[in-house]
Amino acid sequence: MADPLPAPPAGPGAGWRQDAQHRATVPLACRLPDPAALAALADRLPAAVLALDPAGRLTWLNAAAARLLGGTAAGLTGRPLDDGVPGATGHVLAQACSEAAATGEPVTVAAGDGWYEVRALPGPEGLAVTVTDVTARRAVQEQADRAAARATLLVRVSGELSGALDGVSALGRLARLVVPVLTDGCVVTVVDREGRARDVGSWHADPERRELLARYTRVRLERMSPSSPVAQALRAGTPLTTCVADVLEDMTDEDAREMLRGLRAESVVVLPLPAESRTVGVLTLYLDAGRTLSEADLATARAVAVQAGRAVDRVGRQSRQIQLAEALQRSLLTDPPSFPGLEVAVRYLPAAEAARVGGDWYDAFSSPTGDPVVAIGDVVGHDTAAAATMGQLRGLLRGIAHARGAGPAEVLHGLDEAMADMHPETLATAAVARLEDGGRRLRWANAGHPPPVLLLPGGRVVALDHGDPIGDLALGVDATAERRESAVALVPGTTVLLHTDGLVERRGSTLDADTARLHDVLAGLAGRPLPQLCDELLARLVPGPPEDDVALLAVRVGAG
Structure with missing residues (x-):
């Protein structure tokens, strides 16, 4: 049994009180510690x-x-x-x-x-x-922050380079991404297919040193020695790390030495940009005194360099493929022949995106009777497959027109039948016109294509649409469809314009607005020489890189 609590002292102020609820007594105050x-x-x-x-x-x-x-x-x-x-x-x-x-x-x-x-x-x-x-806690937080910054950097670099069509411009921006996450200053160097190195971008964390680094970047490659870290990394394809003092000692150009001293970097790291078979450039990282690259930083920098090297190699391959495809397409779009009493001009602009080739085409040739035939068409698609199909359809149309000596409607009907047998999965539009009676009459037919347009000598513009702006069925839809054919008289000085939809169609616009814009511009060009009219038409209607291929063919009556 526990000892009973001592009885409370009697009298007021005795230092004890009675707890009414629990009938227990507790001290009112405790003695303070020493x-x-x-x-x-x-x-x-x-x-x-x-x-x-x-x-x-x-x-x-x-x-x-x-x-x-x-x-x-x-x-x-x-x-x-x-x-x-x-x-x-x-x-x-x-x-x-x-x-x-x-x-x-x-x-x-x-x-x-x-x-x-x-x-x-x-x-x-x-x-x-x-x-x-909080030194240890701060170090842990800094490590976490740096790890997050490195991960974000790799995502940003991947996003910047993955879809780039211009590798040089994208790599020029790369320096701004790696600074200051990995380094205080950065210079990006790219090597072309002939082995010429050039610096394409630079950036520094210190705004006061950015211009100096940019000036140094403009001269350093031509003034560095063969034993410099950049030259060695380009030659051997291996990374190099050294102190700036050693780089200065190796330099002989005093102006370049003075600029490098002014950057106040203590060490330099040079990382090659690797491709499948060669080094396509280097990243040069300039680090101030007290800053070093950790193993994680260095691994991230190498990953950035690998992504950059792949981007340069990919863009180079794409560029060569685009040049080859565009050259092939232009080889199919031959210059038009000369026709008595007529002047003919043609233009072609490849799309700025994708493979820069597609299915737009034009053609001009003589029928078996000697009448000039002009045609324009567009195979659905924007790639090399569309361009290849375009070449085949263009050849088929020529063969049908020459073998049958038929009018435009029969030519389109024959092409539709041939496509059903030989290109059953292909869709295309086309317009064919024949100039008869020495150019005094135009006979034409349309298969889902933008209608031919007449620019009369006084500036009036007329669309040849059979009275139906929607037009006939495109090729490849129904090979049994009947094709309409119409004829119109031409007065001397009339310009006949055939074009593909890339000339007029714009995102966010309507067909009526696109057509009205074409007619207004064309009317304003009345009286211009035909080549100038074609150039001005493209400049005003396609002021920037075209979203779609653009082909046009213009014929002026009464020339020559």
């Missing part, structure tokens, strides 16, 4: 604890605070925390205490060899302050 014991307890705390009077003088501090300030509690008590030496621990902590007391929020500062979180609670007696070492 100050020496409290001080010993505070000295065992890992955080620095100190007190300041309103004038900023230390009135008390524990052992951790004394160690942080580089003294003893007895020697520091009564002295100002701000020792007046800018950058010293006491000066830094005094400023942090003022900020923390004013804002009520913790303040993190660098002091000595570490990082510290300062909290300050103001009161009538001054400030009560705790200073906690």
Whole structure:
């Protein structure tokens, strides 16, 4: 059985009270601990604890605070925390205490060899302050932040380079991505197929040094020695790391030396941009004093270099394929022959995107009776397959027109039948016209194509649409469909324009608006020489890179 509680002393103010609910007695106050014991307890705390009077003088501090300030509690008590030496621990902590007391929020500062979180609670007696070492926590956070920055960098580089059609421009922007995540300054170098190296981009984290780095970039390749890190990396395809002092010692051009000194870099890292069979460039990373590339940083930089090398190689292959395909397509679009009394002009613009080739085509040739025949068409698709099919359809149309000596409607009907047998999956549009009676009459037929347009000598514009702006069925839909044919008289000076839809169709516009725009522009060009009319028509209707292929054929009656 537990010992009974002692009886409460009698009389008022005896220091005890009766708990009515539990019928128990408890002491009203406890004896305060010994100050020496409290001080010993505070000295065992890992955080620095100190007190300041309103004038900023230390009135008390524990052992951790004394160690942080580089003294003893007895020697520091009564002295100002701000020792007046800018950058010293006491000066830094005094400023942090003022900020923390004013804002009520913790303040993190660098002091000595570490990082510290300062909290300050103001009161009538001054400030009560705790200073906690957060160096390890900050290092972990910095590592996490750097890992996230590296991951974001790789995503941004991939996005920048993956769809780039102009590898040089994309790589020129690459320097801005890797700075400052991996380095303080960066220069990007690309090697062309002939082995010529050129710097295509630079960037520096310090705005005051960007222009200097750009000027150095413009001269460094032509003035560096064969033993320079960049030259070695380009030649051997292996990364190199060296100090800038060694690079300066190897340089002989004093102007280039002076610019490199002005960049104030301490070390340089050169990483090759690898492709399948060769080195296609290098990344040059300039690091200031105190900065080094960790293993994770270096691995990220190498990954960036690999992506850049692949982009250069891919764009180079695409460029060569595009040039070959475009040359093939232009070889199929032959120059028109000369016809008595007629002037003929043709133009072709490849699309700015995709493979830059497609199914647009034009043709001009003589029928068996000697009448000039002009045609224009568009195979559905925007790739090399469409271009190849275009060449075959163009040849078929020529053969049918020449073998049968038929009119435009019969030519289109014959082509439709041939496509059903030989190109059953192909869709195309086309317009065919024959100039008869020495160019005084135009006979024409249309298969789903934009209608031919007449520009009369006075500037009036007429669309040849059979009275039906929708037009007949496209080729490849129904080979049994009947094809309409119409004829119109032409007066001397009339211009006949055949074109593909890339000349007029624009995203966000309507067919009526597109047609009206063509007619307005064409009317304004009345009286211009035919070649100039064609060039001006393209310049005004297609002012930038075309979204679609553009082909046009123009015939002027009464010339020659």
